[in-house]
Amino acid sequence: MYLLHIALAPVISLIAGILILIVPRLLNYIVAIYLIVIGILGLMHGG
Structure with a gap:
C-alpha cells in the first residue's frame, strides 16, 4: 500500500x-478532494 501512496x-x-x-x-x-484522498490513503497505510 505504501508504494501506491508514493506513486x-x-x-x-x-x-x-x-x-x-x-x-x-x-x-x-x-484542494478539498486532494486532502481527502491523501487523508484516506494515510489512514489505509496507518491501519
Missing part, C-alpha cells in the same frame, strides 16, 4: 495543478 500522490498533484491552471474556479474543490 499516487505526485500524479494527483500534477492533475490538480493542471486543472487549477485551466479552471481557477475549481481551486477549492481540487
